[in-house]
Amino acid sequence: MQQREILYEGKTKQLFQTEDPELILIHYMDTATAFNNIKLATIENKGILNNKISSLVFEYLAQKGIRTHYVKMVGDRDQLCRRVRIIPLEVIVRNVIAGSMAHRLGLEEGTKPSNVIFDICYKNDDLGDPLINDHHAVALGLVSYDELNRIYAMASEINHVLIELFDRVNITLVDFKVEFGYTPDGEIVLADEISPDTSRLWDKGTNERLDRDRFRRDMGRIREAYGEILARLERVIEKQ
Numbered sequence: 001m002q003q004r005e006i007l008y009e010g011k012t013k014q015l016f017q018t019e020d021p022e023l024i025l026i027h028y029m030d031t032a033t034a035f036n037n038i039k040l041a042t043i044e045n046k047g048i049l050n051n052k053i054s055s056l057v058f059e060y061l062a063q064k065g066i067r068t069h070y071v072k073m074v075g076d077r078d079q080l081c082r083r084v085r086i087i088p089l090e091v092i093v094r095n096v097i098a099g100s101m102a103h104r105l106g107l108e109e110g111t112k113p114s115n116v117i118f119d120i121c122y123k124n125d126d127l128g129d130p131l132i133n134d135h136h137a138v139a140l141g142l143v144s145y146d147e148l149n150r151i152y153a154m155a156s157e158i159n160h161v162l163i164e165l166f167d168r169v170n171i172t173l174v175d176f177k178v179e180f181g182y183t184p185d186g187e188i189v190l191a192d193e194i195s196p197d198t199s200r201l202w203d204k205g206t207n208e209r210l211d212r213d214r215f216r217r218d219m220g221r222i223r224e225a226y227g228e229i230l231a232r233l234e235r236v237i238e239k240q
């Protein structure tokens, strides 16, 4: 499939038109960002690792009946995906307290809450993706209450599938961020990516962080950590 005009350039990915108006090409770059672009770097081959990890995860989710935008991987850094209208919400699912939630509420990282926690943030770079609630999302015209319920149900289902998947490779799924979009026929599907850039993944034996916190917190060995996630997933997910 020939690469066409660029549709969008994000912090770590570029989106290109294809000859099919219903399909886009997502190109994974090696850029790493944190703290809303204040910290920037290039991590060689991170784009390749995230493309492969996210492709495997989306293929696995599809096998488990989750509807997604993903079609297939078409190169080391490229995925073919259905074109969707992204809902400007970041949905964060937390199984273990970490990151901004620990910071905001004065909780210790690693604490296991009694229930799964769902946060929503308004996807808006100028505002720094602020945390909002359901009523804000509806008042801002981002979604209806009914759509929010469907989104939470999908996020919960994805969480169940991924907890079980990562458990099999000895990793705790601490938290992750997902985004959703509408297909042209109005269906809500999982979009964007799921990778160590968008989640917190801790080794169950050592609690070693195998995710973007290694970059945020200058812990080093980022590529090795992402490579470890890919290697473990490749052991348990059958390629399509």
Ligand code: 5GP
Residues within 6 Å of the ligand: 090, 092, 098, 099, 100, 101, 129, 175, 176, 177, 197, 198, 199, 200, 212
């Ligand atoms: P926190 O709220 O602790 O910053 O993030 C919670 C989880 O969502 C983490 O796994 C984090 O990587 C992910 N996350 C939150 N916001 C973003 C974002 O804007 N971009 C990406 N890639 N991940 C995010």
